[in-house]
Amino acid sequence: MSDSTEQPILRVKNLQKSYGHNPVLKGVDFEIQxxxxxxxxxxxxxGKSTMLRLMALLETADDGEIYLESKRIGVAERKGHFVPLSERAMAHQRADIGMVFQKFNLFPHLNALHNVMVGMTTVRKTHKKEAEKTAHEMLARVGLANRAHAFPSELSGGQQQRVAIARALVMNPKVLLFDEPTSALDPELVGEVLEVMESLAREGMTMVVVTHEVKFAQRVASEVLMFDGGYIIEQSAPEQFFGNPQHERTRKFLSHVH
Structure with missing residues:
Protein backbone atom coordinates (compact mmCIF):
# COMPACT_ATOMS: atom_id res chain seq x y z
CA MET A 1 0.00 0.00 0.00
CA SER A 2 1.27 3.45 -0.82
CA ASP A 3 2.05 6.27 1.59
CA SER A 4 -1.05 8.48 1.92
CA THR A 5 1.17 11.60 1.92
CA GLU A 6 2.16 10.93 -1.70
CA GLN A 7 0.50 12.73 -4.56
CA PRO A 8 -2.08 10.48 -6.24
CA ILE A 9 -0.74 8.85 -9.39
CA LEU A 10 -4.04 9.57 -11.20
CA ARG A 11 -6.54 12.27 -10.30
CA VAL A 12 -9.62 13.72 -11.98
CA LYS A 13 -11.40 16.92 -10.99
CA ASN A 14 -15.00 17.79 -11.84
CA LEU A 15 -15.19 15.39 -14.79
CA GLN A 16 -18.31 16.02 -16.88
CA LYS A 17 -19.58 14.36 -20.05
CA SER A 18 -22.86 14.43 -21.95
CA TYR A 19 -23.99 12.60 -25.07
CA GLY A 20 -26.43 14.87 -26.83
CA HIS A 21 -28.89 16.02 -24.16
CA ASN A 22 -28.03 13.10 -21.89
CA PRO A 23 -25.59 14.02 -19.08
CA VAL A 24 -23.65 10.88 -18.12
CA LEU A 25 -21.01 12.32 -15.76
CA LYS A 26 -22.12 15.31 -13.72
CA GLY A 27 -18.97 16.30 -11.88
CA VAL A 28 -16.80 13.39 -10.76
CA ASP A 29 -13.76 13.74 -8.52
CA PHE A 30 -11.56 10.67 -8.27
CA GLU A 31 -8.00 9.82 -7.31
CA ILE A 32 -5.88 6.73 -6.85
CA GLN A 33 -2.52 6.29 -5.15
CA GLY A 47 -21.23 6.63 -15.80
CA LYS A 48 -18.63 4.06 -14.73
CA SER A 49 -17.36 3.11 -18.19
CA THR A 50 -17.50 6.70 -19.39
CA MET A 51 -15.19 7.73 -16.54
CA LEU A 52 -12.69 5.05 -17.57
CA ARG A 53 -12.80 6.06 -21.24
CA LEU A 54 -12.15 9.70 -20.34
CA MET A 55 -9.27 8.76 -18.02
CA ALA A 56 -7.78 6.59 -20.78
CA LEU A 57 -8.04 9.56 -23.22
CA LEU A 58 -10.29 7.54 -25.53
CA GLU A 59 -12.90 10.31 -25.37
CA THR A 60 -12.78 14.01 -24.54
CA ALA A 61 -14.46 15.39 -21.43
CA ASP A 62 -16.88 18.32 -21.73
CA ASP A 63 -15.37 19.79 -18.57
CA GLY A 64 -12.91 18.80 -15.87
CA GLU A 65 -9.22 17.96 -15.60
CA ILE A 66 -7.20 14.73 -15.60
CA TYR A 67 -3.76 14.50 -14.00
CA LEU A 68 -1.22 11.68 -14.27
CA GLU A 69 1.66 11.97 -11.81
CA SER A 70 0.56 15.57 -11.12
CA LYS A 71 0.79 16.55 -14.81
CA ARG A 72 -2.39 17.48 -16.65
CA ILE A 73 -2.94 15.15 -19.60
CA GLY A 74 -5.00 15.23 -22.79
CA VAL A 75 -4.38 18.94 -23.32
CA ALA A 76 -1.56 21.42 -23.97
CA GLU A 77 -1.38 25.05 -22.91
CA ARG A 78 -1.38 27.55 -25.77
CA LYS A 79 -1.37 31.30 -25.00
CA GLY A 80 -3.05 30.80 -21.65
CA HIS A 81 -5.68 28.37 -22.96
CA PHE A 82 -5.81 24.59 -22.88
CA VAL A 83 -6.34 22.90 -26.23
CA PRO A 84 -6.59 19.17 -27.08
CA LEU A 85 -3.31 17.45 -27.85
CA SER A 86 -2.45 16.28 -31.35
CA GLU A 87 -3.38 12.65 -32.01
CA ARG A 88 0.30 11.66 -32.01
CA ALA A 89 0.95 13.26 -28.62
CA MET A 90 -2.30 11.78 -27.30
CA ALA A 91 -1.21 8.28 -28.36
CA HIS A 92 1.96 8.59 -26.28
CA GLN A 93 0.00 9.69 -23.20
CA ARG A 94 -2.55 6.90 -23.71
CA ALA A 95 0.27 4.35 -23.58
CA ASP A 96 0.83 5.25 -19.90
CA ILE A 97 -2.77 4.35 -19.02
CA GLY A 98 -3.61 0.79 -20.00
CA MET A 99 -7.20 -0.20 -20.76
CA VAL A 100 -8.71 -3.67 -20.80
CA PHE A 101 -12.14 -3.77 -22.41
CA GLN A 102 -15.19 -5.93 -21.86
CA LYS A 103 -15.08 -7.28 -25.43
CA PHE A 104 -11.29 -7.98 -25.71
CA ASN A 105 -10.82 -5.81 -28.89
CA LEU A 106 -8.14 -8.09 -30.33
CA PHE A 107 -7.16 -7.88 -34.00
CA PRO A 108 -8.69 -11.03 -35.57
CA HIS A 109 -6.02 -11.23 -38.30
CA LEU A 110 -3.12 -11.25 -35.80
CA ASN A 111 -2.11 -14.13 -33.58
CA ALA A 112 -1.79 -13.69 -29.81
CA LEU A 113 1.91 -12.80 -30.00
CA HIS A 114 1.41 -10.09 -32.63
CA ASN A 115 -1.66 -8.70 -30.83
CA VAL A 116 0.56 -8.22 -27.76
CA MET A 117 3.46 -6.77 -29.80
CA VAL A 118 1.54 -4.25 -31.88
CA GLY A 119 1.45 -1.39 -29.35
CA MET A 120 5.16 -1.72 -28.61
CA THR A 121 6.18 -1.54 -32.26
CA THR A 122 3.75 1.17 -33.38
CA VAL A 123 3.54 3.51 -30.34
CA ARG A 124 6.73 2.83 -28.35
CA LYS A 125 8.73 2.15 -31.56
CA THR A 126 10.33 -0.86 -29.88
CA HIS A 127 12.59 -2.96 -32.11
CA LYS A 128 10.71 -6.00 -33.40
CA LYS A 129 13.04 -8.57 -31.83
CA GLU A 130 12.84 -6.91 -28.40
CA ALA A 131 9.05 -6.53 -28.70
CA GLU A 132 8.71 -10.22 -29.56
CA LYS A 133 10.78 -11.26 -26.53
CA THR A 134 8.74 -9.03 -24.20
CA ALA A 135 5.46 -10.28 -25.70
CA HIS A 136 6.47 -13.92 -25.11
CA GLU A 137 7.35 -13.09 -21.49
CA MET A 138 4.03 -11.35 -20.94
CA LEU A 139 2.00 -14.18 -22.46
CA ALA A 140 3.79 -16.53 -20.07
CA ARG A 141 2.92 -14.21 -17.21
CA VAL A 142 -0.82 -14.55 -17.99
CA GLY A 143 -0.54 -18.33 -18.43
CA LEU A 144 -0.56 -18.44 -22.24
CA ALA A 145 3.05 -19.28 -23.15
CA ASN A 146 1.85 -22.19 -25.30
CA ARG A 147 -0.79 -20.15 -27.19
CA ALA A 148 1.43 -17.43 -28.69
CA HIS A 149 0.70 -18.44 -32.28
CA ALA A 150 -3.05 -18.99 -31.85
CA PHE A 151 -5.46 -16.54 -33.46
CA PRO A 152 -8.32 -15.00 -31.44
CA SER A 153 -10.85 -17.31 -33.12
CA GLU A 154 -8.87 -20.29 -31.76
CA LEU A 155 -8.92 -19.02 -28.16
CA SER A 156 -11.62 -19.16 -25.50
CA GLY A 157 -13.07 -15.91 -24.20
CA GLY A 158 -10.96 -16.17 -21.05
CA GLN A 159 -7.81 -16.72 -23.07
CA GLN A 160 -8.64 -13.77 -25.33
CA GLN A 161 -9.10 -11.54 -22.29
CA ARG A 162 -5.76 -12.69 -20.89
CA VAL A 163 -4.12 -11.80 -24.23
CA ALA A 164 -5.77 -8.36 -23.92
CA ILE A 165 -4.30 -7.97 -20.41
CA ALA A 166 -0.86 -8.97 -21.71
CA ARG A 167 -1.22 -6.43 -24.53
CA ALA A 168 -1.88 -3.69 -21.97
CA LEU A 169 0.93 -4.81 -19.65
CA VAL A 170 3.71 -4.78 -22.26
CA MET A 171 3.29 -1.02 -22.58
CA ASN A 172 4.41 -0.77 -18.93
CA PRO A 173 1.44 1.43 -17.97
CA LYS A 174 1.43 3.53 -14.83
CA VAL A 175 -2.24 2.73 -14.25
CA LEU A 176 -4.33 -0.14 -15.62
CA LEU A 177 -8.07 0.35 -16.16
CA PHE A 178 -10.49 -2.58 -16.50
CA ASP A 179 -14.00 -2.09 -17.90
CA GLU A 180 -16.06 -5.08 -16.69
CA PRO A 181 -13.37 -7.48 -17.90
CA THR A 182 -15.31 -10.66 -17.05
CA SER A 183 -18.88 -9.72 -18.01
CA ALA A 184 -18.62 -11.10 -21.56
CA LEU A 185 -17.24 -14.45 -20.35
CA ASP A 186 -18.94 -17.74 -19.66
CA PRO A 187 -19.07 -18.28 -15.88
CA GLU A 188 -16.47 -21.08 -15.90
CA LEU A 189 -13.92 -18.77 -17.59
CA VAL A 190 -14.25 -15.85 -15.15
CA GLY A 191 -11.89 -17.32 -12.56
CA GLU A 192 -8.85 -17.53 -14.86
CA VAL A 193 -9.08 -13.81 -15.65
CA LEU A 194 -9.66 -12.76 -12.03
CA GLU A 195 -6.67 -14.88 -11.00
CA VAL A 196 -4.40 -12.89 -13.34
CA MET A 197 -5.84 -9.61 -12.02
CA GLU A 198 -5.31 -10.69 -8.40
CA SER A 199 -1.68 -11.57 -9.14
CA LEU A 200 -1.19 -8.11 -10.68
CA ALA A 201 -2.65 -6.52 -7.54
CA ARG A 202 -0.25 -8.51 -5.36
CA GLU A 203 2.64 -7.27 -7.51
CA GLY A 204 1.62 -3.65 -6.85
CA MET A 205 -0.06 -2.73 -10.14
CA THR A 206 -2.25 0.37 -9.79
CA MET A 207 -5.70 -0.64 -11.04
CA VAL A 208 -9.20 0.79 -11.45
CA VAL A 209 -11.69 -2.02 -12.02
CA VAL A 210 -15.30 -1.49 -13.06
CA THR A 211 -16.89 -4.79 -12.10
CA HIS A 212 -19.91 -6.67 -10.76
CA GLU A 213 -17.63 -9.30 -9.19
CA VAL A 214 -18.38 -8.51 -5.55
CA LYS A 215 -16.13 -11.20 -4.09
CA PHE A 216 -13.20 -9.93 -6.17
CA ALA A 217 -13.81 -6.40 -4.88
CA GLN A 218 -13.96 -7.67 -1.29
CA ARG A 219 -10.72 -9.63 -1.62
CA VAL A 220 -8.57 -7.35 -3.73
CA ALA A 221 -9.75 -3.72 -3.62
CA SER A 222 -8.12 -1.07 -1.43
CA GLU A 223 -11.33 0.95 -1.77
CA VAL A 224 -14.74 0.40 -3.36
CA LEU A 225 -16.75 3.17 -5.07
CA MET A 226 -20.45 3.29 -5.80
CA PHE A 227 -21.58 5.12 -8.94
CA ASP A 228 -25.14 6.29 -9.44
CA GLY A 229 -26.65 8.87 -11.78
CA GLY A 230 -23.32 10.29 -12.95
CA TYR A 231 -21.84 10.76 -9.47
CA ILE A 232 -19.71 8.81 -7.00
CA ILE A 233 -22.14 8.52 -4.08
CA GLU A 234 -20.08 6.36 -1.73
CA GLN A 235 -16.43 5.40 -1.32
CA SER A 236 -14.87 3.35 1.45
CA ALA A 237 -12.73 0.33 2.34
CA PRO A 238 -14.30 -3.02 1.36
CA GLU A 239 -15.12 -3.95 4.97
CA GLN A 240 -17.11 -0.74 5.44
CA PHE A 241 -18.60 -0.69 1.93
CA PHE A 242 -19.99 -4.22 2.05
CA GLY A 243 -20.45 -4.55 5.79
CA ASN A 244 -22.05 -1.22 6.63
CA PRO A 245 -22.85 0.87 3.51
CA GLN A 246 -23.93 4.41 4.35
CA HIS A 247 -26.04 5.27 1.33
CA GLU A 248 -29.50 3.77 0.80
CA ARG A 249 -28.79 3.42 -2.95
CA THR A 250 -25.67 1.37 -2.18
CA ARG A 251 -27.61 -0.92 0.17
CA LYS A 252 -30.29 -1.48 -2.46
CA PHE A 253 -27.71 -2.19 -5.20
CA LEU A 254 -25.80 -4.68 -3.04
CA SER A 255 -28.99 -6.51 -2.12
CA HIS A 256 -29.45 -7.26 -5.84
CA VAL A 257 -25.87 -8.25 -6.74
CA HIS A 258 -25.16 -10.44 -3.69
Missing part, protein backbone atom coordinates in the same frame (compact mmCIF):
# COMPACT_ATOMS: atom_id res chain seq x y z
CA UNK A 34 0.28 4.24 -6.63
CA UNK A 35 -0.26 0.54 -5.89
CA UNK A 36 -3.94 0.87 -4.96
CA UNK A 37 -6.77 -1.14 -6.48
CA UNK A 38 -10.11 0.67 -6.70
CA UNK A 39 -13.22 -1.32 -7.56
CA UNK A 40 -16.09 0.65 -9.10
CA UNK A 41 -19.63 -0.68 -8.73
CA UNK A 42 -22.97 0.70 -9.85
CA UNK A 43 -25.93 0.11 -12.16
CA UNK A 44 -25.64 0.14 -15.95
CA UNK A 45 -25.69 3.65 -17.38
CA UNK A 46 -24.44 5.31 -14.19
Missing amino acids: RGQVKAVLGPSGS
